[in-house]
Amino acid sequence: MILAAIATLIWLYLYFLHGHFWHSGPELLPARPVTAPAVDIVIPARDEVETIGAAIASLLAQDYPAPFRVILVDDGSTDGTAVRAAEAAGSDPRFLLVSGATKPAGWSGKLWALDQGVARSGAELLLFTDADITHDPRHLATLVARMGTPERGARLDMVSEMVRLNCESRAERALIPAFVYFFQMLYPFARVNDPLSATAAAAGGTVLIRRAALERIGGIAAMRGALIDDVTLARLVKRGGAIFLGHSGLARSIRPYPHLADTRAMIARTAFTQLRYSAALLALTLIGLALVWLVPPLAVIFGGGWSFVLGLVAYLLAVLSYRPTLRRYGVSGFWSLALPGIALVYMEATLASALRHWRGTGAQWKRRDYGAGP
Known part of the structure; x- marks a missing residue:
């Protein structure tokens, strides 16, 4: 129940106090x-x-x-x-x-x-x-x-x-x-x-x-x-x-991203750069993403009592916050229900970006390798 409560508090902040980003x-x-x-x-x-x-x-x-x-x-x-x-x-x-x-x-x-x-x-x-x-x-x-x-x-x-x-x-x-x-x-x-x-x-x-x-x-x-x-x-x-x-x-x-791998590659190219090549920030980011996106649906599926209620509140706030962006792109609102799975793709791409950096390959784009450093 503690994790569900934390996730709900985060979503209450995001939805009501975080610059109304979801508008x-x-x-x-x-x-x-x-x-x-x-x-x-x-x-x-x-x-x-x-x-x-x-x-x-x-x-x-x-x-x-x-x-x-x-x-x-x-x-x-x-x-x-x-x-x-x-x-x-x-x-x-x-x-x-x-x-x-x-x-x-x-x-x-x-x-x-x-x-x-x-x-x-x-x-x-x-x-x-x-x-x-x-x-x-x-x-x-x-x-x-x-x-x-x-x-x-x-x-x-x-x-x-x-x-x-x-x-x-x-x-x-x-x-x-x-x-x-x-x-x-x-x-x-x-x-x-x-x-x-x-x-x-x-x-x-x-x-x-x-x-x-x-x-x-x-x-x-x-x-x-x-x-x-x-x-x-x-x-x-x-x-x-x-x-x-x-x-x-x-x-x-008009640049197409017809396959899942195309969009994933776009994300992975600079995700670790966004985190200033910091392992600590990477760990905090992945933990935070898990709290925001994974804990609510897991609490709904496997929790009971207050865990279920708190998880449901957080999940509904996430779904509602995604609807305006989906409308902007003319995409069915049912995709909002898939946010936890979509977030997993982004989490994996972020981790892949870090692994590429640590292996020394760094960001690559248009036949250029920008190395592993900032």
């Missing part, structure tokens, strides 16, 4: 900016031939009332990414293709590519986005409108969005909404957006940042080796300015 909001709605500064859109790309054409075409089709450019930094692709991007852009003068230089030691590939793109930019605002994301024509204007202006008293240094992830296959329906849900739990968006809270986070698929704010933190070089670069950037920017994190209804990732 699955806010979402940026289409808007037009009061003032429209010039924007440079920087896309780091490495072997993205299947998605880059659609991404480039959607960005060049933006309905934005000021000059903007699309700067693609080809980071050593071997699959024709640069050719496909150039075909999609045609003769549009707003498109600039940069052939990335060899990555220096100590840099992550994505950040090195971003740094080269920033070096070719002179605009007041910079939009960092991924090569697998397509954008509604209203997206750029909406992001700039959310940045605000000094005249309207709502000036932000950075706006980021959790773009809509691909969620079509059975494996995606099982794990992708949970990925977003767990991210919201880890970084409650309301706390991220509260200038008085220390919580900071961003979603790397869409990051609009003021050049002045980027220069204030020391540029991309200030986080050159970060593997979880979006959260690192948010932490640096929030130390001296206001940021916003929300959900996007105007941008979506």
Whole structure:
């Protein structure tokens, strides 16, 4: 009964006091900016031939009332990414293709590519986005409108969005909404957006940042080796300015994760990095996840009396908290009943990430091995 009571207390806190993370909001709605500064859109790309054409075409089709450019930094692709991007852009003068230089030691590939793109930019605002994301024509204007202006008293240094992830296959329906849900739990968006809270986070698929704010933190070089670069950037920017994190209804990732192993690999790639490569944090995390996700259903199945009641309360709070995220992705609410099993997959992937680190292989992505260290 003690474990069931602890689990219930945790869920009462999570549901009522943890920034209402489960609301699955806010979402940026289409808007037009009061003032429209010039924007440079920087896309780091490495072997993205299947998605880059659609991404480039959607960005060049933006309905934005000021000059903007699309700067693609080809980071050593071997699959024709640069050719496909150039075909999609045609003769549009707003498109600039940069052939990335060899990555220096100590840099992550994505950040090195971003740094080269920033070096070719002179605009007041910079939009960092991924090569697998397509954008509604209203997206750029909406992001700039959310940045605000000094005249309207709502000036932000950075706006980021959790773009809509691909969620079509059975494996995606099982794990992708949970990925977003767990991210919201880890970084409650309301706390991220509260200038008085220390919580900071961003979603790397869409990051609009003021050049002045980027220069204030020391540029991309200030986080050159970060593997979880979006959260690192948010932490640096929030130390001296206001940021916003929300959900996007105007941008979506077209990268598929058709099999369970694909999503698991995405999780395992940087899970131990998130825990700062700490065995103690890993142990505490696994214990905490077991209390939150496994104890309630086990108490319902095998407990009696107060253990059953407490387990049922905790389990119902978990189920209810997951429903808004499932609705956002158009997935049946019955998947909320499977949260304990889904959590087991995430726990195993986190442990696998740690084992990979201890074996010396570290994080791997796009034919690059980032080693076992931070």
